[in-house]
Amino acid sequence: MFRLRFTTLVEAPLTVAFDVARGLGRPWRLPLEEVVSVRPARDVYAAAVGRGWVVHSRRFTATEAGTLVDEQVDAETGLPGVLGRVVERVLLRRRITRAMRAHLDGYAAVAARRALDVVQVVGAALVDGDRVLVAQRSGGPYDGCWEFPGGKVEPGEPELAALVRECAEELEVAVVPQGFLGEVPLDGVVAGGAPGASTMRVWWGRIEQGRPVAREHAQLRWVGAAELDALDWIPADRPLLPAVRDLLARL
Numbered sequence: 001m002f003r004l005r006f007t008t009l010v011e012a013p014l015t016v017a018f019d020v021a022r023g024l025g026r027p028w029r030l031p032l033e034e035v036v037s038v039r040p041a042r043d044v045y046a047a048a049v050g051r052g053w054v055v056h057s058r059r060f061t062a063t064e065a066g067t068l069v070d071e072q073v074d075a076e077t078g079l080p081g082v083l084g085r086v087v088e089r090v091l092l093r094r095r096i097t098r099a100m101r102a103h104l105d106g107y108a109a110v111a112a113r114r115a116l117d118v119v120q121v122v123g124a125a126l127v128d129g130d131r132v133l134v135a136q137r138s139g140g141p142y143d144g145c146w147e148f149p150g151g152k153v154e155p156g157e158p159e160l161a162a163l164v165r166e167c168a169e170e171l172e173v174a175v176v177p178q179g180f181l182g183e184v185p186l187d188g189v190v191a192g193g194a195p196g197a198s199t200m201r202v203w204w205g206r207i208e209q210g211r212p213v214a215r216e217h218a219q220l221r222w223v224g225a226a227e228l229d230a231l232d233w234i235p236a237d238r239p240l241l242p243a244v245r246d247l248l249a250r251l
Ligand SMILES: Nc1nc2c([nH]c(=O)n2[C@H]2C[C@H](O)[C@@H](COP(=O)(O)OP(=O)(O)OP(=O)(O)O)O2)c(=O)[nH]1
Pocket: 121, 122, 123, 146, 147, 148, 149, 150, 151, 152, 153, 166, 186, 188, 189, 190, 200, 234, 236, 237
């Protein structure tokens, strides 16, 4: 048995990185069967070849710079002794590595292009001491739900510029982003795109100037880690709460 690992950083949200990877398929002709697929976090494909087998697994992780795609190919020739080792070293390892490298460059470029067509949402977890600012939506499908201030990134706008702009528009404050907290898929339609195509990326930040005013929300609240769970959040936001709690405990 041998194992090969490849990592690629893709300038695309999780959902786009995942969907493009699946759309392109695998970089070799041998068809693999899907074993498990958890959009947009991971998938595993496998095939049996004579007495050997191959398993290809991918993990998609949100990072500050984009989606990190971590791929692993495990394979077993099923051939005995020296013959098995020669086939493994001379044929399979080299061929798979070459095919993967060629495939991953093209994949990263396609995903980055496709990302330009998907409207992204950016959210701010604004922190003061051991509390974070939460905002209650007013109107629309999530009326009354709590969320992170923020909104849609305009075409061509850098993500953090959108974060600063949205906080100025919605809260009348100047904020300074401090660090990336996480990314979650949004189920619904964002800006007329395909359902589930967009994600929200949340950064934590501090208010540099001004006191937050609810210009677009029903109300704003500063809450501590222990109060986060009890709020009626937009469901998509809940997976981000552990990261917010960790942050508040760290500061
Ligand atoms: N701001 C924000 N939006 C969220 C959160 N969670 C979540 O699912 N969303 C969704 C709701 C909306 O479909 C989308 C954000 O759109 P928005 O309407 O707030 O964006 P915007 O400020 O640019 O709005 P608009 O002026 O274009 O109406 O993301 C969250 O925590 N904060």
